[in-house]
Amino acid sequence: MSNQGTLFVISGPSGVGKGTICQELLKEKDALSLALSVSATTRAPRTTDIDGVSYFFKSTEEFKQMIEEGAFLEWATYNGNYYGTPIAPVQKTLNQGKHVILEIEVKGALQVMENYPSSVCIFIAPPDERTLYTRLTGRGTESEEEIQKRIAAARWELEQMDKYTYTVVNDVLDDAVQEIKSIIQKRSVQS
Ligand code: ADP
Ligand code: 5GP
Secondary structure, X not given: OOOOOOEEEEEOOOOOOHHHHHHHHHOOHHHHOEEEOOOXXXXXXXXXXXXXXXXXXXXXXXXXXXXXOOOEEEEEEEOOXXXXXXXXXHHHHHHOOOEEEEXXXXXXXXXXXXXXXXXXXXXXXXXXXXXXXXXXXXXXXXXXXXXXXXXXHHHHHHHOHHHOOEEEEOOOHHHHHXXXXXXXXXXXXXX
């Protein structure tokens, strides 16, 4: 019998709370037997980012080289930058029987749905568009121009919600985290 872990995708518009939710889930990584994939990106690091922990920060040339080498499980461009999931560490962790979480934007999640049908994809939705805006602004990590671009991208992203197996509204953080934990526990044994 295969002891392969399950691939979970946490996706949704920027500012909806994906990162916050994943950090909460990681507090119980041993109990839930899961690991968070670290993505590669060409976007500039924020002051709070740590290379190798938040992301592997790459030049565009390095990123394109990785695409050529088939190093990504999925990749996409988002607001002018490349983002991608390095495949090797994900496969290694799944082979160890642990579950892996990808925290990614929607175009990448659609690729995962297509190429890895046994993955479990969860869309995190905001209570409403205004809340998305106030969360993005409140985070204070992007310029107003970048925030506007992310809100514009969110409109298309929200239209893809029905393609996901699960949608969780991140209104009260603890409720959303509990709901996702239940999905992980349920689908860890079924997949
Ligand atoms: P994402 O990773 O989806 O871009 P973040 O996790 O960075 O979003 O969250 C964006 C902002 O919203 C952060 O400042 C975070 O603290 C806040 N936030 C996340 N979830 C909630 C929630 N349920 N209620 C209020 N604020 C939240
Ligand atoms: P940020 O610049 O805010 O860190 O990320 C922008 C968007 O890219 C977020 O929605 C984030 O989830 C997404 N993202 C992060 N890593 C990846 C990845 O490896 N692949 C894809 N497709 N999206 C990613």
